[in-house]
Each structure stands twice: as structure tokens, then as C-alpha cells.
Amino acid sequence: MSTEEHVQQFFSKQSKLPLPADRTAFLAFRYLDEGLIDSLGIIMMINELEEKCGVHFSAEELESYEFQSIGGLISVIERLKSGAK
């Protein structure tokens, strides 16, 4: 399963709101600002994506601007995965 599919799966399962159907809008979606998940959801997201994608987010990555959109989140994971190789 690709990183994007893992992320999509997580949000489909946990989102409190409907996800944008359009892929571009989905990737640009700022899931925290839009209230897609709450603090508990953030913790679940971090744990699940770290486990399924085999990465570890640093505090700096978690608090970065990039991390706050779905596309940015995917980019961070992809970068960590490629760096781990």
C-alpha cells in the first residue's frame, strides 16, 4: 500500500467530516484547521502512520507547517522513507 493510501485510509476511518472528493483538494486539505481530527485523533494518526509506514516523526516535523496539510503529511512521510533507505 502506498503512503497516500495509508493516509487516505486513516482519514476515511477517523474523519469527523466528509473528505474532499477531488484529489487536489484532498492533498491541499488542512485537516487540523478544518477540524477533521481532534487531539486524540492526532495521536492516533501519528501512531498509525509511524507503524504502517515504518517511520518516526521528530518533534520538529510534527510541529512543522508542512505537516498540517494532507499533502504535506504525505511528503514528510515519503521523505522519511527515502531517507531511511
Add this chain to the structure above:
Amino acid sequence: MSFVPKDVIILPEMAPGYPGRWLAMNVFTRTCLGLSSEVLELISHLDEPGANTSPAVFRCWDTEYFSNEDGLLEDPSRYRRKSADWKELSLGREELLKKLKAHCVIVDDMEAYLARFGHKRNLLDRQRIGNFHEQHGQHLMLNRRTDPASWWMQQKFTADLRAVHSDNLYGAVQWSFLEQFAKNRIGREMSVADIGCGTGLFSNLFASTGAQVTGIDPSEEYLAVARSNAAAGTTFLRANIGEAGALASIANGSMDIVFMTDALLFYFCPFYPGQKADVHVLLSDIRRILKPKGRFVSIEPHSVFYMAPWLGDTARPFTVITESSNKTFGINPPFSWVFKSLRESGFAVTDLQELGPADYFESVNPRAYHFAKQFPVWQFIESVALAE
């Protein structure tokens, strides 16, 4: 144009073998950076372009950390005390300016800077400074990957939740005071309600005098510990404290004393944005279950000094107070808020004590002892229910 906001103080941090060190602390953002004399010189002339660009490399020190991770009641000053623990950096001018901005020692835009003082919008919000609870929760969850709720309990109680730590201020101040309070003020034939009893340690202490004690808490997990460790004369009940009717199972006018500790503050400065906590609902319930002339006693974080930075020499501390009635960082209500709520709920305040540490604690933690002796960390408020 970058400038040093007036929220920054500069403290001397020279020590034998470590000369020329200064600490720049933004007392509002609770951020700091160790500075050398050449950096001080640079930031003194930020408004003079082209001036003071030498030396090419500036020394500064990373010394900031979330010092409350050492303990909730440990030094909240956010910097490492030991000079040897300061991490020296040699930075070019631009790198240094970036570093100074990251620690809010200098800012570019006052309006944008001031806009940062507000509640964090979510766990990952780094832009807003947030209050202590928000900062604390964010730090523990993201940096330590620790559940704040379990960490919190470990600050006050031992790992088995059956004793109060004697090596921190909880034991040195709260437990020491309550031992004397129980001995002097609680006795046989008295009925006591311990609201927010947790694992029942204070309930057991009060019951040791022969009193009948009802411990009440919303957590079944804590109540299970309380029941397994219950002293004679105690009863434990589950209730969603603070909700209307939460104490309905307790008869009107049945208690001589209602006790709470470290709980009222959450009714004034919510633990999380949107938390519904009405102090009048709580106080109305407490008043109902008190006997005529019954006493409500509460130990709460001090209205002024709780989480104030521990500055100065160990034996001659000082602090900086940045706020009182307009809370952005603090989570401790001013005296006037607490007294007003008590008055509006039919209570008259009969005693106020600022609690200091027991003498034994001076050798355990001298800095904590001297600070808490000079600037109390908790206050004891006793009030009596007035007749209708």
C-alpha cells in the same frame, strides 16, 4: 527591522570556569537563549545597519528546555542551571539572528508577535504560545510521547498511587500541611467529603483521626485503588463532579467539612478549550451538603506565584510576574475570582493561608525550598456556608 521586545530580561549566568555568559529570557513566551557579550553588543545596535558585524562568528548557548518535564512542581524557569549543560554554538550573523528570533529574544513584527499569545488551536499548533497546560500537554505528547494524565498523577503520587512523594513540593507543602490540618481540625464524630479524592490518600489521612470520610471522584480507575487501600471510616463514590446533581446521593446538610485540592483552578482556566465547568454548580452542590456552619476547605495553586520562574540565587530568589487578571500563560485564578465565586455561592471566607514547605525539604531541594518559602506555591482557603 528586528528589535528586542521589552518582554526580554537579561540575567548574569557566569560561573567559575564559565565566564561571559548571559541568559536572555522572554518572560512572556517562556523562551530563552544563552548569550555571549558579543551577542549582547550586537542586539544593542540592531537599529544601526552595518554596525557591529564583527566578529564573523558569535557564540551563544542552547540552554532552553521544558523544565517542568523534570516534575510538575520543579523549576519552571525553562533553562538548564548547570553551566556545563549549556550547548555552545558558533553562528554567523544571519544564523544567530534566526536563532534569536526562534527564542523570541528579538522580533521583526510586534503585531505578529502579540498575535501569538492565545490558546493553541490543536496539539500541533506551534504558532500560538498557549497556556501552561497546553504547552505541557503538547510537550509530553509530541516530545516525550507520554500521556499527560498518567504523567500528572505520577508527579503527586508514588508509582503505586498509594503515597504522596516526599521529595517534591507536593509532599513538602501539601502533605505536611494536611497532616497538621487533620490532627488539629478533624476528629471523631465529624463527617468529611473529599471531592476529587483520586486514589483516596487524603481521605485515608482524614479518616485516621476517627472521622467518617466520603471520597468522591469521577475516575473508576482511581476509585479502585482507593477502595483497595481504604482506611477504616472511608467510603468511596463515583460522581461526575461539577455536573448538576453530581452529589445527589449525599444528603443535604450532612458534612462538617468538604475538602478539595488542585481542582478549583480548572473551573476558572479550563483544561482544554471549550471545557464546560461551572464553578457555581459545584459550589452550590458543596453548600447543599454542608451542615450549617460547615466548612469548605480548598488547597489550590497560589493565585500569584504558581509557575512563576525561579530566578536569582538559590538562597535569595526573586521572580517575575507577567500576568494576573488577563490569563494567557497562567492557569491559576486570581484571589478575587475565587473569592467572588465563593461569595456569590453563599460562602464567607474565614481563613487564607499561603503554604510553605516543611523544614526537612531544605536539604532535599534547596532551590525549590527557598523559592517556595519566599513565594508560596499553594494557598489554603477556608470558607463557611452562610445561612440562606
